[in-house]
Amino acid sequence: MNRFFDIPSDLQHDWLGLIVVHLREALLPVLGGLLLALPLAQLCVRLRWLYPPVLWVTTVLYAIPSLAFFVVLIDYTGQTELTVMIPLTVYSLVVLVPAIVDGVRSVPQETLAAATAMGFGPVRRYVQVQLPIAVPAILAGLRVATVSSISLVSVGMLIGNQGALGNLLHDAQIYNRPELAWNSVITSAALAVLADGALVVVRVLLTPWMPGAKRGAKSRTAGARPESAAVPALEDAAR
Amino acid sequence: MRGLDSPRNGPKLGWSRVGGISQTRRVFGVLIRIDSVTKRYPDGTVAVDRLSLDIPDRSITVLVGPSGCGKTTTLRMINRMVEPSEGTILIDGVDSRQQSVNTLRRGMGYVIQNAGLFQHRTVVDNIATVPRMLGWSKDKARARARELMERVGLDASFAKRYPYQLSGGQQQRVGVARALAADPPVLLMDEPFSAVDPVVRKGLQDELLRLQAELGKTIVFVTHDIDEAVKLGTMVAVLRTGGRLAQFAPPAELLSDPADAFVEDFLGADRGIRRLSFFSSGGLDLLTAPVVAVDATAEQIACRAASDVPYLLVTGLDGRPLGWSEPGALTAGRVDVGQLLPYGRPFVAGKDSLRAALDCAVLSPTGWAVAVDAEGRAAGVVSQTAIGEAIRGAHAHASAHAASVDPKAATR
Ligand SMILES: Nc1ncnc2c1ncn2[C@@H]1O[C@H](COP(=O)(O)OP(=O)(O)OP(=O)(O)O)[C@@H](O)[C@H]1O
Ligand SMILES: [Mg+2]
Numbered sequence: 001m002n003r004f005f006d007i008p009s010d011l012q013h014d015w016l017g018l019i020v021v022h023l024r025e026a027l028l029p030v031l032g033g034l035l036l037a038l039p040l041a042q043l044c045v046r047l048r049w050l051y052p053p054v055l056w057v058t059t060v061l062y063a064i065p066s067l068a069f070f071v072v073l074i075d076y077t078g079q080t081e082l083t084v085m086i087p088l089t090v091y092s093l094v095v096l097v098p099a100i101v102d103g104v105r106s107v108p109q110e111t112l113a114a115a116t117a118m119g120f121g122p123v124r125r126y127v128q129v130q131l132p133i134a135v136p137a138i139l140a141g142l143r144v145a146t147v148s149s150i151s152l153v154s155v156g157m158l159i160g161n162q163g164a165l166g167n168l169l170h171d172a173q174i175y176n177r178p179e180l181a182w183n184s185v186i187t188s189a190a191l192a193v194l195a196d197g198a199l200v201v202v203r204v205l206l207t208p209w210m211p212g213a214k215r216g217a218k219s220r221t222a223g224a225r226p227e228s229a230a231v232p233a234l235e236d237a238a239r
Numbered sequence: 240m241r242g243l244d245s246p247r248n249g250p251k252l253g254w255s256r257v258g259g260i261s262q263t264r265r266v267f268g269v270l271i272r273i274d275s276v277t278k279r280y281p282d283g284t285v286a287v288d289r290l291s292l293d294i295p296d297r298s299i300t301v302l303v304g305p306s307g308c309g310k311t312t313t314l315r316m317i318n319r320m321v322e323p324s325e326g327t328i329l330i331d332g333v334d335s336r337q338q339s340v341n342t343l344r345r346g347m348g349y350v351i352q353n354a355g356l357f358q359h360r361t362v363v364d365n366i367a368t369v370p371r372m373l374g375w376s377k378d379k380a381r382a383r384a385r386e387l388m389e390r391v392g393l394d395a396s397f398a399k400r401y402p403y404q405l406s407g408g409q410q411q412r413v414g415v416a417r418a419l420a421a422d423p424p425v426l427l428m429d430e431p432f433s434a435v436d437p438v439v440r441k442g443l444q445d446e447l448l449r450l451q452a453e454l455g456k457t458i459v460f461v462t463h464d465i466d467e468a469v470k471l472g473t474m475v476a477v478l479r480t481g482g483r484l485a486q487f488a489p490p491a492e493l494l495s496d497p498a499d500a501f502v503e504d505f506l507g508a509d510r511g512i513r514r515l516s517f518f519s520s521g522g523l524d525l526l527t528a529p530v531v532a533v534d535a536t537a538e539q540i541a542c543r544a545a546s547d548v549p550y551l552l553v554t555g556l557d558g559r560p561l562g563w564s565e566p567g568a569l570t571a572g573r574v575d576v577g578q579l580l581p582y583g584r585p586f587v588a589g590k591d592s593l594r595a596a597l598d599c600a601v602l603s604p605t606g607w608a609v610a611v612d613a614e615g616r617a618a619g620v621v622s623q624t625a626i627g628e629a630i631r632g633a634h635a636h637a638s639a640h641a642a643s644v645d646p647k648a649a650t651r
Contacts, residue, residue, distance in 0.1 A: 108353075
């Protein structure tokens with residue numbers, strides 16, 4: 001058990017240190033993705049024709065392996081955390097943009113008409129009516145993006161130990177210590193589960209207005225996604 | 240009713256009538272003038288075709304017509320959610336395009352079907368929306384919201400609830416309260432009560448009439464239910480498909496003189512009966528001779544029976560009707576209340592309309608209607624024949640004094 005948490009010194013962090021780095025590398029891209037996705041989604045809602053091409057671009061970007069991103073980025077940002085976080089930010093858009101657009105579009109016509117009739121301008125209406133009502137959908141998207149980002153960080157090990165917990169996989173190989181690989185996998189999975197749980201709590205706190213019965217029904221679709229997404233996301237870590 | 244009383248907080252309305260100021264105005268001036276307005280949607284649909292309407296001040300104007308005839312479009316052109324393709328809309332004499340849309344809209348309450356409440360806000364915060372937008376403090380806006388909840392008949396305990404925790408009728412009340420929050424002179428209502436059951440709808444309609452009597456708003460009300468139109472409207476505009484005006488008249492006139500076959504059709508087969516709603520039952524000759532108290536003596540019963548009425552109405556000691564009986568079946572001192580024929584639903588003499596009186600007579604097993612006073616004591620009885628005569632008399636009177644008919648004389 002001791003050897004389980006005995007992290008080789010070449011990683012320059014103890015176990016907790018690796019967790020902190022891992023969370024930073026995983027969560028900052030999701031936050032950045034959210035900040036990018038909000039105005040982008042608003043544009044897509046306003047200009048209907050823009051949505052299909054935006055969706056297409058985000059999907060194509062998602063299809064580019066992170067290794068390819070690293071090859072291009074390394075000339076500009078070097079072997080740094082930033083090089084890992086940029087592709088992760090881009091990947092998060094593929095989930096976040098549709099989540100926000102669909103959430104905002106799900107606001108009932110009557111609610112929008114009422115807001116307009118009360119003299120809400122477009123910006124006020126987006127911020128005060130559409131976004132709050134889209135919160136459940138946005139948080140469902142954030143859960144998927146967060147879980148997949150946490151597992152994707154590990155590929156950073158490919159560019160000189162920038163993969164946080166993922167670096168343990170590499171060390172497990174070179175030092176022939178399989179328990180380090182177990183540590184990496186179990187710890188990232190635990191982080192993913194905890195982060196997901198935290199987002200569920202945030203959703204509940206932000207949406208006291210959601211009917212209890214409906215909440216159960218809605219989260220069946222939203223809740224099923226992160227769990228099933230977690231599996232391919234972990235497989236994605238090999239990208 | 241104090242609304243936008245603080246000059247700092249008040250919106251700059253294009254017309255200077257807010258809250259109490261309008262009290263001094265002449266009743267039934269023209270507030271909104273729709274002047275040969277046409278709306279052509281980009282796909283070529285003509286939703287409204289050269290419509291002209293003068294919407295009177297401080298009264299309820301109802302737009303009614305079949306589905307797709309342009310009612311919603313017309314309503315939304317008033318607050319410029321839809322811009323007219325041709326023609327102008329004047330509000331208190333000023334072109335509605337001369338002020339910013341948001342200012343215009345904040346001076347007009349808007350109520351829609353299913354209320355369109357903000358599901359993420361509590362009841363108070365929903366109602367406080369426009370005052371908050373006008374810069375009122377949170378406390379002042381919430382105090383105003385609570386005042387309005389009381390006014391529209393919502394219990395204060397609902398204040399902190401979310402819309403999903405309310406029934407449809409309660410949501411609709413919140414919708415009305417929200418539209419009234421900043422005390423706008425104009426209220427636009429688009430089928431506000433069509434999604435609730437008939438009993439709740441009747442309650443909401445009565446409430447609206449009461450509110451209107453208290454607040455004196457200018458209400459434009461859209462419905463496709465002609466009964467609702469006749470009940471609520473001071474003036475009713477019947478639109479036909481294609482957005483053309485078929486008739487614009489007070490409801491009594493609509494029922495007595497439909498402009499054409501379309502309007503007549505739209506009013507339905509029983510417009511003659513419905514028209515009776517506008518005649519008061521006050522003129523009926525009530526007979527008191529056939530009314531006997533439950534403790535009547537044998538002589539009293541014999542004396543009453545002598546009148547040429549086939550039945551006697553037995554009343555309790557408090558004067559309330561108990562039921563009908565044939566004179567021969569009554570034994571003084573031993574009246575069996577259980578044996579009496581039911582007297583149906585009585586009408587309130589003078590307050591209810593001839594329609595209610597006729598309804599009572601038709602439903603009564605004896606063919607006679609029972610009239611009661613405001614306290615529910617029997618005021619007399621009246622036969623179908625007598626009601627029929629009163630109806631003929633009222634019709635003759637109405638056509639002779641067509642101009643001076645007060646459309647709201649009788650309670651409907
Ligand atoms: N945005 C739009 N674009 C094109 N046509 C429209 C649009 N909105 C409404 N219409 C058409 O205009 C006509 C009038 O529509 P409107 O909504 O005013 O009818 P309505 O009288 O309110 O009907 P309902 O009683 O069903 O609510 C209809 O034929 C409708 O199809
Ligand atoms: Mg409509």
